[in-house]
Amino acid sequence: MPTLELAQVTKHYHxxxxxxQAKLVAVDAASFELSSNQTIALVGQSGSGKSTIAKLILQxxxxxxxxxxxxxRDIRHWPIRQYRGDVQMVFQDPFASLNPYHTVAHHLxxxxxxxxxxxxxxxxxxxxxxxLERVRLTPAADFVDRHPHELSGGQRQRVAIARALAxxxxxxxxxxxxxxxxxxxxxxxxxLLGRLQREESLGVLYITHDLATxxxxxxxxxxxxxxxxxxxxxxDEVILNPRADYTKQLAAAAPNPxxxxxxxxxxG
Ligand SMILES: Nc1ncnc2c1ncn2[C@@H]1O[C@H](COP(=O)(O)OP(=O)(O)OP(=O)(O)O)[C@@H](O)[C@H]1O
Ligand SMILES: [Mg+2]
Numbered sequence: 713m714p715t716l717e718l719a720q721v722t723k724h725y726h727x728x729x730x731x732x733q734a735k736l737v738a739v740d741a742a743s744f745e746l747s748s749n750q751t752i753a754l755v756g757q758s759g760s761g762k763s764t765i766a767k768l769i770l771q772x773x774x775x776x777x778x779x780x781x782x783x784x785r786d787i788r789h790w791p792i793r794q795y796r797g798d799v800q801m802v803f804q805d806p807f808a809s810l811n812p813y814h815t816v817a818h819h820l821x822x823x824x825x826x827x828x829x830x831x832x833x834x835x836x837x838x839x840x841x842x843x844l845e846r847v848r849l850t851p852a853a854d855f856v857d858r859h860p861h862e863l864s865g866g867q868r869q870r871v872a873i874a875r876a877l878a879x880x881x882x883x884x885x886x887x888x889x890x891x892x893x894x895x896x897x898x899x900x901x902x903x904l905l906g907r908l909q910r911e912e913s914l915g916v917l918y919i920t921h922d923l924a925t926x927x928x929x930x931x932x933x934x935x936x937x938x939x940x941x942x943x944x945x946x947x948d949e950v951i952l953n954p955r956a957d958y959t960k961q962l963a964a965a966a967p968n969p970x971x972x973x974x975x976x977x978x979x980g
Contacts, residue, residue: 714745714746714747715745715746715747715748715782715882715883715915716745716746716747716769716780716781716782716799716915717745717746717780717781717782718742718743718744718745718768718769718779718780719743719778719779719780720741720742720743720777720779721741721742721743721765721768721775721777721778721779722737722739722742722775723737723738723739723764723768723773723775723776724736724737724738724776725738737939738761738764738939739764739765739939740761740940741778741940742761742778742936742939742940742941743778743941744944746883746917748883748913748915749909749913749914750931750932751906751909751915751916751917751918751929751930751931751932752915752916752917752918752930752931752933752934753918753919753920753925753927753930753932753933753934754917754918754919754920754934754936755919755921755923755926755933755934755935755936755962756935756936756937756962757937757962758921760936760937760938760939761936761938761939762887762919762936763887763919765917765919765936766801766885766887766919768780769799769883769885769917770885771787771795782795782798782799793826796879797827797879797881798879798881798883799881799882799883799885800876800877800879800881800883800884800885801876801884801886801887802869802872802873802887802889803872803887804887804888804891804892805892806865806866806869806872806892806893807860807865807868807892809868809872810860810868810871810872811860812859812860812861813859814859814860815856815857815858815859816844816849816855816856816857816858816859816860816863816871817837817840817856819871819875820840820843820844820871820878821836821837821840823875823879824836824839824840824878824879827878827879828879839878840856841853841856843874843875844856844871844874846874846877846908847870847871847873847874847877847908848870849867849870849871849874855871864897865892865893865897866893866901869889869890869893869901870904873889873904873905873908877908877912880912882913882914882915883914883915883916884905884914884915884916884917885916885919886905886916886917886918886919887919888920888921889902889918890902890925891920891921898925902925902928902929905918906929923951923962923963924966926947926951927947927948927951928947930947932944932945932947932950933946933947933950933951935950935954935956935958935959935962937956937958942956942959943955943958943959951963
């Protein structure tokens, strides 16, 4: 059974400008499954509906129609705390996602207190240190009492990832997790996500504009265009053999270092 399943999910927004009302279809009858131990990349241009999919899965928004289920049970029928423990997220902006007034320890302790109320303070402290080690913020003791402004963007994103792992989720939604980080550290954070995915058998939805990392870090790629899923397949297949016209355009527009080198060589 797929862990997470979207069936014909549609999301409309009603836009009002003056007296006029317009309906915007952000997501149009999207269906897909995400199993644990699998990474699916969701790609598409700006405004295609990718973050709306994330918000619907995280129950920050409700579908206008269609259904989303976890283990075959409609997500609206899951106790919300249990659902939030199973389905976690990492957002794009590591500066906005951490509270500047709280320490790293506070950020990681909170989900532990909420999801594992039986743990003592001493055990939670050990867990916090263990989480920091898992995201390679070591020695953990050097990071645990810092505030967000005492961390780099990449280190903040690692704290956000550690926080997402704290409740021991099965599904991780990562909405452009590295697009605001310096190019030089993006791969390190993506490699970390890839390693954690394998170690914890997570199901990861990796939302990105970047076809190259989508191919490298995902088993499958789904392509979204104007709210619709226009293509889905094995990552290599989708990149090397795109079927939908839109995917061909995306692939042709993506920077391709090998093709660029070949062009330069031809020019002599
Ligand atoms: N709360 C909202 N109210 C009205 N319209 C919205 C709302 N949220 C999103 N939209 C619209 O829905 C469409 C899809 O937005 P979404 O954020 O899902 O795109 P995206 O694929 O994540 O884009 P990007 O790559 O720029 O992040 C856009 O046209 C957007 O303006
Ligand atoms: Mg988005």
